[in-house]
Amino acid sequence: MAKKKGPKIVNTSGKRKTAVARATLKPGKGRVRVNGGPIHIMEPELARRKALEPIKIAEAMNRLERVDISVDVRGGGQMGQVDAIRTAIARGLVKYNDGAEGEDEELRDEFIRFERKMLVNDPRRKEPKHQMGRGARKKWQKSYR
Numbered sequence: 001m002a003k004k005k006g007p008k009i010v011n012t013s014g015k016r017k018t019a020v021a022r023a024t025l026k027p028g029k030g031r032v033r034v035n036g037g038p039i040h041i042m043e044p045e046l047a048r049r050k051a052l053e054p055i056k057i058a059e060a061m062n063r064l065e066r067v068d069i070s071v072d073v074r075g076g077g078q079m080g081q082v083d084a085i086r087t088a089i090a091r092g093l094v095k096y097n098d099g100a101e102g103e104d105e106e107l108r109d110e111f112i113r114f115e116r117k118m119l120v121n122d123p124r125r126k127e128p129k130h131q132m133g134r135g136a137r138k139k140w141q142k143s144y145r
Contacts (some may be wrong), residue, residue: 010096014087015121019076021084025092028068034085035072047082054090054111063097063107081122083122090118 011023032039032055042048058064070087073081090111097104109116127136132138 003136008096010092012088012091012095014084014089016083016087017076017122017125019073019079019080019084020026021071021073021081021088023069023071023085023088025067025093025096028066030064030066030068032069032089033071039071044078047078050079051082051085053088053114054086054093055112057114058093058107060091060111062105063093063104066095083117086118087121094119108126123144 007027012023012025012137014021014023032052034042034051039048042051054070055064069089069092071085073085075081076084094103094111095109097107108119130137132139
């Protein structure tokens with residue numbers, strides 16, 4: 001049986017600490033939405049700029065077709081969510097602009113050259129608190145005299 005040809009839809013995800021972002025890319029008008037709202041109203045400005053980095057790189061390489069990107073992000077803090085968003089978007093663009101071999105090698109190499117975290121999840125996690133202290137490393141003072 002032949003494979004059904006329909007509109008191309010790509011689902012990807014990105015993680016940072018406890019934040020998880022799921023991105024869906026499909027043909028459209030070039031809209032980018034995060035949790036239902038436009039990415040261009042994201043605050044603070046630094047977070048918005050960081051989240052838009054993969055889109056700017058893809059535009060510079062003429063790889064950004066008319067594609068709608070919808071990102072749903074949950075968990076973590078503000079910057080953890082931003083890193084998860086940019087990883088999900090970058091992975092999605094590489095997968096969406098694939099050729100015969102499966103993914104866009106040139107775009108992938110450009111993302112890695114800019115910053116490896118664009119395509120690879122950051123494995124670092126918070127160290128858990130230990131006994132006899134207030135945190136992971138700090139210990140209660142003791143005096144024997």
